Each structure stands twice: as structure tokens, then as C-alpha cells.
Amino acid sequence: MNNLRRMTGIGMFNFQRSVICKTFVVVIGVILTYVILAWGLLPQKYSLSVGQVSPETIYAPRTAVDHYATEKARKQVADQVPDVxxxxxxxxxxxxxxxxxxxxxxxxxxxxxxxxxxxxxxxxxxxxxxxxxxxxxxxxxxxxxxxxxxxxxxxxxxxxxxxxxxxxxxxxxxxxxxxxxxxxxxxxxxxxxxxxxxxxxxxxxxxxSHEDTKLSREEAKEQVEEIKILKDSKIVDKGEVVTEHHISQLESLGLQEASTQDINFYAGLGLVIMLVLGSIALYLYFNEQQIWKNSNDLLLLSLIFCTALFISKIFGMFSGFLIPMAMAPILIAIVFNSNLAHIVNIALAIFIGIITGNNFVFVVFALLSGMVGIYSVRKVTQRSDLTRAGAIVAISNMLIVLSLTLLTGAFQGSTDMIKTISMDILYGMLNGLIASVLVIGILPFFENIFGITTSIRLLELSNPNNGALKRLLIEAPGTYHHSIVVGNLAEAAANEVGADSLLVRVGAYYHDIGKINRPFAFIENQLGKKNPHDSYDPKYSSRIILQHVSDGEEMANKYKLPPIIKDLISQHHGTTKISYFYHKAKNIDENVDEALFKYNGPKPQTKEAAIIMLADSVEAAVRSIKEHDTKHIIEIIKKVINMKLEEGQLDECNITFKELATIEKKFVEVLQGFFHKRINYPS
Structure with missing residues (x-):
């Protein structure tokens, strides 16, 4: 499912598109990443000395080289080498x-x-x-x-x-x-x-020969393998007298306060973070310029990334297999696109490896789990599909855990080992379900805060049982039917010129919802009844007609429609003039103010808004003519499009003449099918 990101209106966060804002977002993202990864990653420190009684039992938090024992073993071997x-x-x-x-x-x-x-x-x-x-x-x-x-x-x-x-x-x-x-x-x-x-x-x-003897002993030392301090092995017992060997082991593990390993660790962590995040930045710069130049998008991406790291940190305290690794890739695939989701998935897998103590098994697990999550949301049409995606990830995780267990040789058949592996598989399945629950819970939050509209949200809005559409169907059926036809026209045209067809279709469904307040003031809802405008003053009639745009905006706020839908409602008439009532008023008063008969706009700002404007005008114009043969349909469509161009209604959107020609051709094709002739059936 590519290009699921929807260009939006104004959300709660609306950063300037400036270098300063973008730099601020990037710097804060890097700092948060560093703090989250560094937090609690180093174990508790001790300040012990030789001859002191240990106040507690200390275990190795990771595997490290026992330099003291290794050097002692090497010295013993070297001493056994005869003089040369x-x-x-x-x-x-x-x-x-x-x-x-x-x-x-x-x-x-x-x-x-x-x-x-x-x-x-x-x-x-x-x-x-x-x-x-x-x-x-x-x-x-x-x-x-x-x-x-x-x-x-x-x-x-x-x-x-x-x-x-x-x-x-x-x-x-x-x-x-x-x-x-x-x-x-x-x-x-x-x-x-x-x-x-x-x-x-x-x-x-x-x-x-002093030199030959030294060389021979060094060669003997090199043959001695490093002695390891194994993870979870006991270093010193509570009440045991601390020896020089104990101090050396604590320093090797970075557990002694005087250890210099902390500086090396933090420097290495910072370098890894810069390399990984730098790779993401390069990908955005070369492949996702729209996101790279938008501070809001960078902030949203950083929030998803840092939230995923924080959640990984929390769940990683229980088990690396419990970390909901697919959450961030799924969110990014839905909000942005699947290509970016794969890049972020790789970065998160590396950081999850660090969180879990540089365990390569969890790096592989995170990569595979995230990939499954991305592919599981390729055909998401409603939020309930996210639950299905979670189930797919859960089942996949079970197989991944099992395969990694067999690959690493952890399965030996003992009772304790079987119990441990069973728990790991259970954790893996749970993390898939947890990931879907988190996505379902977090996605609406990001939609509201950042004013974004995902395909899931648009598909939900296209449901005729939705509050605003249901009212339109019941209270203004003619307008509802007109909106459906406009939606079909606009969607077909959008597909031809590479515009967002789903956004265009849903926007067309809602473009006239303001007519719900006065349905019978619009001819498509009068159903043969007397037209009330016949007895109204032209200025009053114009005010009623113009009002349906602002009423639509209020209706959008009432039903909490996404900002981008509200933008399409505001722009679908641009600043066009209601010619019928204007000329009617001029017949009464030559000095009538033309501004009283014009929509407030703004003019269409996007290709999608322009397509809805043209589809709306074309559908109404073609429906008004008596002859619906191909010749008349072509003539009226050309006339409508040329009129919009002459009025400058398409000056502020990124649509080309070539695309207008393609749209015109598609309108003709669709309307020919809509107004096709039928045979006369015998009585």
C-alpha cells in the first residue's frame, strides 16, 4: 500500500517550513533517541576495593573478557616456555x-x-x-x-x-x-x-637470546584463548572478601565506578545513533523530499520513532520477544509509505539489538517482524483490518521465534528449555497483538494532533452510514445523488492524472453537505415542487446559495471531518459568480454589486480541489441540457472548463493544460456511459 500519506489542512501542530524549525525537530529527535537508548542501558555501579567485604551478590549483566584470568593463564603458559x-x-x-x-x-x-x-x-x-x-x-x-x-x-x-x-x-x-x-x-x-x-x-x-625468548613466549601467549565472564555468572557473593580478581572482573563489565568504559560506551552509542539516523536523513533527502522539507512530517516521523523506542525499552525489561516491534513500521506504512517504513524498520532493529544487550537474535527478530507488519497493512480498508494485521504478525512471530531457536541451537529438549522456549513463543505472539492495539490507539491521536488523513479515515468517511452522509441521503437525496455522480466523475479523472483518487472521491461526497440546512433551496432536491427562488429577491436567493459553502464548513466542524475535507468544501466553488441570479438582479437594478453574487473562495489550491470543482460544474451543466448525445456533452464540458480557465479559478493549483485535456476526455467517457440510450421495451 504505497503513498498512504494524505496532504492535510491545519492540525494542532503546524510548524513553519523553515531550516530553523526543521533543524530543531531533527536535533530534538536525535537527543530523544540518545536519551531513550542510554537510559538504564548501563548496569548499577559499585565502589569496591581489595579487602572489602561485598555488601551484595553481584552477577555479570553481560558476557565480557576476564582480563585478569586471561593474563594469568597467559603468564603461566609463557613461564613454561624454555629460554631460547x-x-x-x-x-x-x-x-x-x-x-x-x-x-x-x-x-x-x-x-x-x-x-x-x-x-x-x-x-x-x-x-x-x-x-x-x-x-x-x-x-x-x-x-x-x-x-x-x-x-x-x-x-x-x-x-x-x-x-x-x-x-x-x-x-x-x-x-x-x-x-x-x-x-x-x-x-x-x-x-x-x-x-x-x-x-x-x-x-x-x-x-x-633475549629477543628470541621474548618472541617465543609472546607466541605462546597468543595461543591462549581469552577467558570469558559469562552473562549471569556470579562475580562475588554477599559477604565475600573482594580480591584483585573481583575488581578486575567488575572493571571489565563496566560495573566499577572508576571504570573508563562508560565514556567509551556513550561515545560509541552516540556514533551509532548518528550513523543510523544519518542514513535515514539521507534517504529522506534523496527519496522523500516532500517529507524532508516539511517540519510537521519530520516531527511526526520523529514522534513515531521515539515512541517506538520508548515502548521497546519498557517491554524489553520483561523479554526481548515481547517488544512490539511491528508497531512503528505499521504506523509509518499507513501514515507515510511502505518504502520509508522498511528503512525505519532496519534502524529500529539495530537499536532494539542495543536495547537487548547487543543480542543479534533480537535484531533479526525485529527485522522480520517489522517486515511482516508492513506487508500486513498493504490492503487496509478499515481500522478493524489492523486487528487482522496484528494476528498475522503474531502467527509470523511464533514461526520466527521457533526458527531462531533452532538456528541458535537453544533447543536441547530439557524440561526447563522447553518451558523457556514456550514462553518466548507466547511473548512473540503477544507482541504482534500488542502492536496492533497500540497502532489502533495511537493512529487517531496522530490524525487529530497533526491534522493528517489516512486512507483508513477516508474509507470510513465514504461509508453512507456516516453521520453527515446519512443526513445528506435522508434530508437532501437529490444532492446526495449529485455528490455520488460527482465523486465517480472526479475519481475517474484523478486516476488519469495521478491525483489522489480516494481523497477526490470522498471529498466529492462531502462537498455539498452545507445544503442540508436548506435542501429545498436547491433544484435537485425540489422533486417537481415549486421553486422558492421564483418569489425571492435575487440578492436573497444568492445569499442562500452562497451560504451552503460556509454551512458546509460548519457541518464539517460539527462532524469532525478532517481538515483536508473541509478545505475541499471551501474551495469547490472558488470565487465563481452565480450568474443566473446576478443577471436577474441586473434586470432589476443596473448598479447591483457583483461581489454579492460571488463565492468567498479560496480558489482551488490543489489538483484534487480543482478536479472536484470541474466535476461538480460539469455534472450540473450536462444534467441541465436536453440533448445528451456525445456532441452536446463534449460541447458543454469544453465550455465549462474554458470558463473556469477564463475566470482564473485554476490559477492557484498545480494543474497543467495537458492534464485538463485528459480530464476533459475522461469526463466525456464517463458521462456518455451515464447518459447512454436505452431501447424501448414493448408495453
Whole structure:
């Protein structure tokens, strides 16, 4: 159901269409939204200290990270990570190289006579490590045996050194080498000499790396998942001594008065509100200029939005599923249009998620429930249909709750779980019914305060059992019939030129209700009786005829008709002149005042008012002619429309010549059908 918003007359609120007024409405709307969302959203604060006895049992209002426990667990894991050492590869290569040189020197000495008396530098180097007896034991080995032992010794040393040796592990490394060098094929002296030579090069070659150790421990910390404080879990018991861990948990949850989370929360909330409301403002600016430029419309939209948030806040205290989420989308779909209702529904769903503790389930629930509400009022023709819409939303909510329960895995089959889910489904159904009740109650309030007229109100007014129409039917049947025909004519024309056809039809029904006061003063109600104007002074007759407009306005006030209907009553004759009585008066007195024979107006201000004026004049003119063939109907319609143009009656409304041509063509088509010829039936 699109474009259900009706342009209105003046209601209780009538703001100026100025930038200041619009800015004021927008700013107040943003402030109200912020206050409503922030109100009661943060939990009670506590001022506790370590060693103090807790005055009450405190539970977590939401899920948060337990920084204290998380950091403690990470520290434990980091402490278990061993120190990281790096191998000094140059030291390994140097030791093996030095040992290899000594072996080469021993080979050289084995080919030298009186080598112990020689002044060879290599001998002096060996004497720094070995005694002369140990040197001799190695030199006197057979060449093949010596080569085999030296090669094995080099490999053994290199292998041990490459494994890395800490300072504390040097002795252990030497023992390992001694065990590997235990040969049975050589003498004890030779074994000792070889072992002493090799062990001289067993030393620490692992260096502690502070950076690598720190990096390794940080990596271990990152592997530890954050420990959560689960919603509704107990933080501290009443009478329990408060510890540092308790204080940390309270700060993480924002429950400690000294917590800095409040500032972050309020800043984040403000930013979210600006982004969401800014998106709505951009949509209005680019797609709903009529609403964007009208302070009354912005005020009404803000009131609906803030009222929905306030009601959501109240019902959300009991259960998120009890919030009547479809109320605002339904109201906006009826008062404005369904496209805007969808945009507002998305915004409200986001805010309802915040109200319910950032629970994504309720965001989805609000979105789906609001969408169903919008579609359920696409064909609303009377207020009782809103009850039907509420029932549709209720049934849909039941299915939505069930689907979300299955999706989130909340249904486990236990008795308590089934009871909880049953209550959630009941709440979901109740919120649909509550939404319809609220819409039924709030809609008339907005209609009266802002002077708006919805399609529901117009359809109710079109009922012939309505007070004013019923009186018109009974007391002025000719006028009633004329109004029905005018309504049909005007509605058909309005459909062709994109005007509000429902408003035009209902306005035509009421345009002549002022004739109820003096029905027989109008020829359509005289039913063959003598015309009283034949004996009246033309000025008096004119006063009676002119009076039916002001009488109609008074009748509209009496029956509390919408301002826009009253406007159509005032404008349907504009400032036209009652030519018949004017010329009759001129025949009596040439100096008669023409103003006495003109309607007070105003001239039609809208396309709808212009169409009613033309339909009213055309219907009366065509009915007055004797020949109702197509040619005469076309001639009289053209004459009426041209006369209204020449008199300037259509100067103040937004109707074009092209639309007038379309209206003229439609009038001909409808009146041809109305005055069609019938066959002569046999007597």
C-alpha cells in the first residue's frame, strides 16, 4: 500500500517550513533517541576495593573478557616456555679446525727423528695440552690406527658441539665424548692422551637470546584463548572478601565506578545513533523530499520513532520477544509509505539489538517482524483490518521465534528449555497483538494532533452510514445523488492524472453537505415542487446559495471531518459568480454589486480541489441540457472548463493544460456511459 500519506489542512501542530524549525525537530529527535537508548542501558555501579567485604551478590549483566584470568593463564603458559639459545657456529668450526691441526702436527712429528728435542712450533702447541709421554703415545701409534682414531675423534667432537652445549652442560658433554672414545684396541696411555686432547676443545657454544625468548613466549601467549565472564555468572557473593580478581572482573563489565568504559560506551552509542539516523536523513533527502522539507512530517516521523523506542525499552525489561516491534513500521506504512517504513524498520532493529544487550537474535527478530507488519497493512480498508494485521504478525512471530531457536541451537529438549522456549513463543505472539492495539490507539491521536488523513479515515468517511452522509441521503437525496455522480466523475479523472483518487472521491461526497440546512433551496432536491427562488429577491436567493459553502464548513466542524475535507468544501466553488441570479438582479437594478453574487473562495489550491470543482460544474451543466448525445456533452464540458480557465479559478493549483485535456476526455467517457440510450421495451 504505497503513498498512504494524505496532504492535510491545519492540525494542532503546524510548524513553519523553515531550516530553523526543521533543524530543531531533527536535533530534538536525535537527543530523544540518545536519551531513550542510554537510559538504564548501563548496569548499577559499585565502589569496591581489595579487602572489602561485598555488601551484595553481584552477577555479570553481560558476557565480557576476564582480563585478569586471561593474563594469568597467559603468564603461566609463557613461564613454561624454555629460554631460547642460539648456536655459535663459528666456535664449532674453530674447535674442529684447531683439533684437526693438532692431529696433522702429530702426523708430522711421527716422521721426525728426535721430535721431542726439535724446536718445532707445533710441538710447543701440543705441549700446552699434553705431556711429552702423552704426545709420544700418540706419535708411536701405527699410522693406520692413528688415522682411524683421529677421523673418528673429529666426527665425534663436531657432532657433540653442533648439538649445542650450555655452560652448565660442559661436563656432561665431556662425559658423552669420553664414553664414545672408549677404544679397546689401544693402550690406556694412548686412550688418555687422545681424550685429553679432544676434551680441551669441548666448551659452551650456546648463547642466550633475549629477543628470541621474548618472541617465543609472546607466541605462546597468543595461543591462549581469552577467558570469558559469562552473562549471569556470579562475580562475588554477599559477604565475600573482594580480591584483585573481583575488581578486575567488575572493571571489565563496566560495573566499577572508576571504570573508563562508560565514556567509551556513550561515545560509541552516540556514533551509532548518528550513523543510523544519518542514513535515514539521507534517504529522506534523496527519496522523500516532500517529507524532508516539511517540519510537521519530520516531527511526526520523529514522534513515531521515539515512541517506538520508548515502548521497546519498557517491554524489553520483561523479554526481548515481547517488544512490539511491528508497531512503528505499521504506523509509518499507513501514515507515510511502505518504502520509508522498511528503512525505519532496519534502524529500529539495530537499536532494539542495543536495547537487548547487543543480542543479534533480537535484531533479526525485529527485522522480520517489522517486515511482516508492513506487508500486513498493504490492503487496509478499515481500522478493524489492523486487528487482522496484528494476528498475522503474531502467527509470523511464533514461526520466527521457533526458527531462531533452532538456528541458535537453544533447543536441547530439557524440561526447563522447553518451558523457556514456550514462553518466548507466547511473548512473540503477544507482541504482534500488542502492536496492533497500540497502532489502533495511537493512529487517531496522530490524525487529530497533526491534522493528517489516512486512507483508513477516508474509507470510513465514504461509508453512507456516516453521520453527515446519512443526513445528506435522508434530508437532501437529490444532492446526495449529485455528490455520488460527482465523486465517480472526479475519481475517474484523478486516476488519469495521478491525483489522489480516494481523497477526490470522498471529498466529492462531502462537498455539498452545507445544503442540508436548506435542501429545498436547491433544484435537485425540489422533486417537481415549486421553486422558492421564483418569489425571492435575487440578492436573497444568492445569499442562500452562497451560504451552503460556509454551512458546509460548519457541518464539517460539527462532524469532525478532517481538515483536508473541509478545505475541499471551501474551495469547490472558488470565487465563481452565480450568474443566473446576478443577471436577474441586473434586470432589476443596473448598479447591483457583483461581489454579492460571488463565492468567498479560496480558489482551488490543489489538483484534487480543482478536479472536484470541474466535476461538480460539469455534472450540473450536462444534467441541465436536453440533448445528451456525445456532441452536446463534449460541447458543454469544453465550455465549462474554458470558463473556469477564463475566470482564473485554476490559477492557484498545480494543474497543467495537458492534464485538463485528459480530464476533459475522461469526463466525456464517463458521462456518455451515464447518459447512454436505452431501447424501448414493448408495453
Amino acid at each position: 639459545y642460539t648456536l655459535d657456529q663459528a666456535s664449532v668450526e674453530s674447535s674442529v679446525s684447531e683439533l684437526s691441526k693438532h692431529f696433522s702436527n702429530i702426523e708430522k712429528l711421527s716422521t721426525t727423528e728426535d721430535y721431542l728435542d726439535s724446536e718445532d712450533d707445533s710441538l710447543e702447541l701440543l705441549r700446552e695440552i699434553l705431556t711429552d709421554n702423552e704426545i709420544s703415545s700418540l706419535v708411536n701409534m701405527s699410522s693406520d690406527k692413528r688415522e682411524e682414531l683421529f677421523e673418528f675423534s673429529l666426527v665425534t667432537l663436531e657432532s657433540e658441539l653442533k648439538q649445542g652445549i650450555k655452560v652448565d652442560d660442559v661436563d656432561g658433554a665431556k662425559i658423552n665424548i669420553e664414553e664414545k672414545l672408549d677404544f679397546e684396541s689401544i693402550t690406556a696411555g694412548q686412550q688418555q692422551a687422545l681424550t685429553n686432547l679432544i676434551l680441551n676443545y669441548v666448551e659452551s657454544n650456546l648463547k642466550f
